[in-house]
Amino acid sequence: MTAVTIPEGMPQYGDVPRFDVERVRADFPILGREVYGEKLVYLDSANTSQKPQQVIEAMALHYAYHNANVARSVHALGAEATAAYDNARAKVAAFINAPSANEVIFTKNATEALNIVANSIGGQLKPGDEVVISEMEHHSNIVPWQLICERTGATLRWFGLTEHGRLDESNLDELVNERTKIVSLVHTSNILGTINATARITARVREVGALLMLDCSQTVPHRGFDVVDYDVDFIAFTGHKMLGPTGIGVLWGREELLNAMPPFLGGGSMIETVKMTGTTYAKAPARFEAGTPPIAEAVGLGAAVDYLNSIGMEAIAWHEKELTAYALDALSTVEGLKIYGPKVPVGRGATISFTLGQIHPHDVGQVLDSLGVQVRVGHHCAKPACDRFGVPALTRASFYLYTTTAEIDALVRGLDQAKRMFS
Incomplete structure (x- = not known):
């Protein structure tokens, strides 16, 4: 290249x-x-972001020669498409240093990824529980939590901003407390450009036994991200900001958390078995990928990861x-x-x-x-x-x-x- x-x-x-x-x-x-x-x-x-020719060609070649649905067919095209889709998941997992490719969920964008966590984790909240976000969040990390808190009776709280556009952590110990169930923050602000130093917040989250989610849509494309090093529970990011196509995003979560979460969407491919009397669900990642997934988009995202890695x-x-x-x-x-x-x-x-x-x-x-x-x-x-x-x-x-x-x-x-x- x-x-x-x-x-x-x-x-x-x-x-x-x-x-x-x-x-x-x-x-x-x-x-x-x-x-x-x-x-x-x-x-x-x-x-x-704009798209390099390598990403455009990877998607075109998939549609031209390997187009089929995934995880459904035993014919050659189905096997090729499934392999390409799984390969893309493995590339993304390696890119963020995920311990397992099973922890990578393909979504249609970061907004859907954030909504999955808000509805699956947040749906288990109750009155007296608290969710913490910040004043610099993208609407996709505000509105889902507002909806969940309205539905469950939980309380939404937030970090303020300093005059310099950084998180005001002066009340960290009061804001993140024993009632806090999840802290969901943007890692790099899409409006202010601020990169949030999360070490103190992470330490406090662990101290009170809460969960930590970071919106990394403006981080992963520009500096990469190591989910192990940052000691997070979930991250969300999107393909179209990292040289990939629109229509695909990523939710990463710890495997044990994902497998314990109720699914967000029901339908094909996310089940273990279905009977008229009830359904049991597949483990992650299938549990959160109901229906036909963004197959060609995943191929394009994998090509984008290859391009970024090569530079x-x-x-x-x-x-x-x-x-x-x-x-x-x-x-x-x-x-x-x-x-x-x-x-x-x-x-x-x-x-x-x-x-x-x-x-x-x-x-x-x-x-x-x-x-x-x-x-x-x-x-x-x-x-x-x-x-x-x-x-x-x-x-x-x-x-x-x-x-x-x-x-x-x-x-x-x-x-x-x-x-x-x-x-």
Whole structure:
């Protein structure tokens, strides 16, 4: 794969080999197109990442030559499709250092993964029990818990945010207590870019005997994640933010917990046996994969994992750290621009949200779009975080392994143009 060939003598990020960004970009057909006659500058990877040709081809080849349903047929195509699906699960398990591939549940996205835990674990809550989240969560890690607490009578509590966009842990011991049954937090904020240091929280969760779930949708694609090292009980992430296709996400959970949880959806393939008088359920992962699963999407996700591994997650993380430092400096030159979240490239990801004076983010986004610069505007499915800082919406630029400093320069020029147009 040409994208990961490192030319001899290429400089390094410390002990980590630096990859050739231009060779990486050559693997992404969409990055060569224009928008409104302008070269495409894609700075919306926190929303969805672009896809390399290797992922596109892997899915096309599956549909062209191996298409069949899985775990149902004894014919050759069925066996090939099942093997491909199982192979993808094994790749994902290895990518996050899961002790067993049986702990990897394929879902349609991270939202479904979070809902599975909220409904299966949360459905067993009762009045007096407590669930803890935070003010920086994506709506997919707020609304399911609100619904469950309304249904069961449990209480929902949350960490607040500091002025710098970090979790306020000042009341950790009071917030996470003997009544707490599960703490579900975002690991890397999709709106503030904050990477949450979870060690103190994990220690407190273990002390009170609660469970810990992390939304890793903005972590796994950029730095990888080790479920053993982080001592978590569940994580959720999604394929389309890590070079894979839409329509597939991942729930990882400890195998003993998954096998003790009631299923979320009922139907084909998730059963042990069915009688008119009752049903018994299969063990994980089948227990949580009712119906025909996202087979080709799993193949595509497996190809995305291969691609990321071939470059190296450490190299990707260092590349993004350099980009973030560069962007923070470059954006500081734009008069009237205010960044929300950490102002330094330490403890933050490659996502930067900001306001530009009194110009509405939607107007900023339209100006940038006319110049070919693609960013996201709005509340980013994190409205409580916007409320915390008293803003209705933010403009967000987010970077990935294919982003260049030249694209950040294009963003700054576009913001300067927006200032001139609305001043």
